[in-house]
Amino acid sequence: MAKGDKNVEMITSRDVDFAQWYTDVVKKAGLVEYSSVKGCVILLPYGYAIWEMIKTELDARFKAVGNENVYFPMFIPESLLQREKDHIEGFAPEVAWVTHGGDEELEERLCIRPTSEVLFCEYFANAIQSHRDLPKKFNQWCSVVRWEKSTRPFLRTREFMWQEGHTAHATAEEADAFTLMMLHLYADFAENYLALPVLRGRKTEKEKFAGAKETLTIESMMHDGKALQTATSHNFGSDFAKAFDITYTDKENKLQHIHQTSWGLSTRLIGGIIMAHGDDNGLVLPPKIAPIQVVIIPIASHKEGVLDKAYELENTLSRHFRVKLDVSDRTPGWKYAEYEMKGVPIRLEIGPKDIEKGQCVLVLRDNGEKIVASLDNLVEEVQMRLYTIHKAIYEKARKNRENRTNTAFSIDELREKLDTAAGFVKAMWCGERTCEDAVKEQATATSRLMPFVSENIGDTCFVCGKPSDTLVVWGRAY
RNA sequence: CUGGGUGUAGCGUAGCUUGGUAGCGCGCCAGCAUGGGGUGCUGGAGGUCGGAGGUUCAAAUCCUCUCACCCAGACCA
Numbered sequence: 424m425a426k427g428d429k430n431v432e433m434i435t436s437r438d439v440d441f442a443q444w445y446t447d448v449v450k451k452a453g454l455v456e457y458s459s460v461k462g463c464v465i466l467l468p469y470g471y472a473i474w475e476m477i478k479t480e481l482d483a484r485f486k487a488v489g490n491e492n493v494y495f496p497m498f499i500p501e502s503l504l505q506r507e508k509d510h511i512e513g514f515a516p517e518v519a520w521v522t523h524g525g526d527e528e529l530e531e532r533l534c535i536r537p538t539s540e541v542l543f544c545e546y547f548a549n550a551i552q553s554h555r556d557l558p559k560k561f562n563q564w565c566s567v568v569r570w571e572k573s574t575r576p577f578l579r580t581r582e583f584m585w586q587e588g589h590t591a592h593a594t595a596e597e598a599d600a601f602t603l604m605m606l607h608l609y610a611d612f613a614e615n616y617l618a619l620p621v622l623r624g625r626k627t628e629k630e631k632f633a634g635a636k637e638t639l640t641i642e643s644m645m646h647d648g649k650a651l652q653t654a655t656s657h658n659f660g661s662d663f664a665k666a667f668d669i670t671y672t673d674k675e676n677k678l679q680h681i682h683q684t685s686w687g688l689s690t691r692l693i694g695g696i697i698m699a700h701g702d703d704n705g706l707v708l709p710p711k712i713a714p715i716q717v718v719i720i721p722i723a724s725h726k727e728g729v730l731d732k733a734y735e736l737e738n739t740l741s742r743h744f745r746v747k748l749d750v751s752d753r754t755p756g757w758k759y760a761e762y763e764m765k766g767v768p769i770r771l772e773i774g775p776k777d778i779e780k781g782q783c784v785l786v787l788r789d790n791g792e793k794i795v796a797s798l799d800n801l802v803e804e805v806q807m808r809l810y811t812i813h814k815a816i817y818e819k820a821r822k823n824r825e826n827r828t829n830t831a832f833s834i835d836e837l838r839e840k841l842d843t844a845a846g847f848v849k850a851m852w853c854g855e856r857t858c859e860d861a862v863k864e865q866a867t868a869t870s871r872l873m874p875f876v877s878e879n880i881g882d883t884c885f886v887c888g889k890p891s892d893t894l895v896v897w898g899r900a901y
Numbered sequence: 902c903u904g905g906g907u908g909u910a911g912c913g914u915a916g917c918u919u920g921g922u923a924g925c926g927c928g929c930c931a932g933c934a935u936g937g938g939g940u941g942c943u944g945g946a947g948g949u950c951g952g953a954g955g956u957u958c959a960a961a962u963c964c965u966c967u968c969a970c971c972c973a974g975a976c977c978a
Contacts, residue, residue, distance in 0.1 A: 442972095461969085517977070538978095571977060572902075579977070652978060691978055723936050756938040763938095774937060784937080901978090 434764075436703050441647040446576070448697055452706045452765050455576045462574040462581035466690075469765060472714035473693055474584065478564060480616055480712075481586065481688065484608055490560040490588060495542045497565070498533040503541050507666040510540060513633020517569045519581075535568040540634065540659075540685060543589040544667040551681060554593055554673050558601075562588040577694030578651075578901050585689035591681045593671070595660065598682035602658040605686040606639040609654035617692070618709040618817040619643050619699055620824060621653055622847075622896060624872030629859050632685075636660035642871045642896070644824040645698035648845025650871050650898035653695055656686035694901070699820050700789075706766025707789055707816060710809040717805060718762045719748040722755055722774030732778050736771065736801070743802050744809070763788060768812050769805060789816050832885050837897060838866035845899070847871065852895040853884030861886050868897045 434447035449455055454470030466474065482492070498521065505511045514537045521533040536542070543561065551557060566584045574580050588605065592598040606623060613619040621641035631638035635657040643653050664670070664680040673679050700707040710716055717740055721733040730750065737748040747767075749758055755772070762770055772784040785794040785804070789812050796804045827846025831837035837848045848868070852858060862868055877894045884891040 457970095459969095567978095569977075572975085573977090583978075585978080655978080687978080689978060720937095725936080752936095754936060754938090754940055756936090756940075758939085759937095760939045772937065776937080 434703065434705060437646060437701075441698075442575075444701075444703075445694075445698060448701055448705050448764070449576045454693070454697075460581075462571060464576050464580055466584075469714060470693065473696075473708070473712060474690055476712040476714060477617075477692065478586070481612060482562075482564075484612060485562050485586075485588065488560075488604065488608065489558075490562045490590075493561045493563050494565065495536075495539050495546070495563060497536050499536055499539075499541060500531050500533055502531060503545060504534055506541060506544070507634050507663055510634035510663075514538065514569075517571060519568045519570050536565075537567055537569045538685075538687075539563070539565075539567075539587055540589065540663060541667075543685075544663050544669060544683075547591050547664075547681065547683075548667050548669045551591060551669060551671050554671055557591060557593045557671060557681065558597065559591040560588070560601075561590065562586055575694075577691055577697070579691075583689050583691065585687050585691075587687045588685060590684045591669070592683070593673070593679070593681065595682050598658055598660070598684050602637070602639055602656045602684045602686070605684065606641065606654070606656040609656065609686070609688060610641045613641060613643065613653055613692075614817065616709065616711045617696055618711075618813050618820065619653065619695060620817060620821040622872060622874055623876075624874040624896070626655075626872060627859060627870045627895070629856055630870055632657045634659065634662060635685075636662060640872050642898075643695055643699060644820070644827065644846060644898075645695070645901070646701070646823060647698070648823075648827045648899075650847065650900040651691070651695045651698070652871075652900065653692060654686070654688040657684060659683040659685065698901075700816050701766070704760075705764035708766035708768060709816060710768045710813050713766065713768050714745060715747045715762070715765070715767045716744045716809060717746045717769045717771055718758075718767045719746065719771045719773065720755055720758050720762075721748075721750065722772055722777075724750060726775050728778055729773065729775060733773050736773060736783070736798075739802065740771075740805065744805060759786075769808055771805075787812060789819075830880050831897075832881065834862060834865045834886060837862065837868065837885070841866060841868055841897075841899060848897045849878070849880060849894060850885040850897060851881045851883060851891045852893050853887055853889045853891040854893055855884075855887065855889075858884055858886035862897060866897075868899055871896045871898045871900065 434451060435443040437444045453467050455464040456467055458465050518534045518537050521535065522529055547559065564586045566582050568582050571579050571581055590601055592601060610621050610623050613621045621643045623641050626638040626640050637658040639656045641653045642650050645651055661680040661682055663683055669681050670678050671681060697706060719733055719737055721729050724730050733748055737746055740746045766788060768788050770786040777783050781798050782795050783798060785796050785808060787808060827844055829840040829844060829848050831840055831848045831850045837850060840848050859870055873893055873895050882890060882892065
């Protein structure tokens, strides 16, 4: 490699220090900038563009299953937040409070929403009277605040952007089905759009959302073997409905509590994309969400005909892909490194020699492969390459997960597996909280999920030895 | 919140022990050449050393206080 001997700022290798690598990539790819507000970052154009790509696709998918967008206030009165006991206990420690408006002290302090369940509940209590008012399927795109002690861009910031869906249903069956459907919607999005393989399953009692009857989750594995919760879908049953007195009159004229769900996905997912697909040259973006899918680099652009050809290619390709033509006076080498850092899936080089031969050079971001492509069927070629890149990076991430997934039959074994190989460890669990706590204490691991698709690896709890038929995937998480 | 560390130009840093008024690399600006993996040469601009106070003829350097950030824990999407 020619690079390295120059005075070039390089990113830290993933294998040397994964955390540092992550920070380097996030900054050098131009995704975020730190601000003077502790724990909060500035989302720069390129980082925000990725979020917009995610948002646009998800929003369409939400609407396709009947959800409608709304916007609720960012402040929640303290008394309202306290209506559901488990909920407030779960969130109280990390809530930010507003105590003054101007120079006036507020009679009741307001929290800045850490999540909006209680506001939606209050609204539902008023708006829902009859079975004819159901279901209600709301979603909002907003930011929320959780006062974390330590922060990292995308993975944990005090303010972060997300979407939160809140739905109200007449029956438990309908709410159950909707919770599951939204989880599968997220999973499909992650796998087919972000090339991020996920495990689907349920959270344990200990790990579920504060106030939920059941939390469904998709979990993915990062390059370093750590787990990242990618999205969650909660089933509230009627617990919030009871606390907020949300009732409707059914067809038999009987008063019933509604059944609710909520589901969310945040900008944290961008951190997941970075850590799952990125390499030592920077980001590797899944083609479907890459703000730039093809970057065109003219070579020797002062030479006769080069720029004309480059503009012509930009024109043609723009009809089908998101394309950027870089005509700046940076050298080609600089541009190569720059767009690799930014994770652009395909680089197209066009120079005098190519034009003579009626061809161009395509370079694939995921494996560095160089392809000499004819200009005659370029659109088809690019289309095909984008598709294969998606498949390749999905497969790579899936293999990493397979290679780092083990089974364990004792806490010691689980700890050893995590210490050496990192990753996921499957083990049977009796369902007791004390056993789960023991794992956390002795192996610093948490239960990630109880997969929908179980496997028969034993019939006794790996901690206490009691009979068990529950398989749990354990890991260390971001 | 507990333990450790660091603050000097946009970024990375030297200088601090033995006080004398700041040096280098990257980046930035201009020009010329170059252009298929961070291109070369020439010429420029940019800091008063996190903040406050103190000692001194004199403080980036010594003393006191303070703020911020980073790393490892605990807490978390």
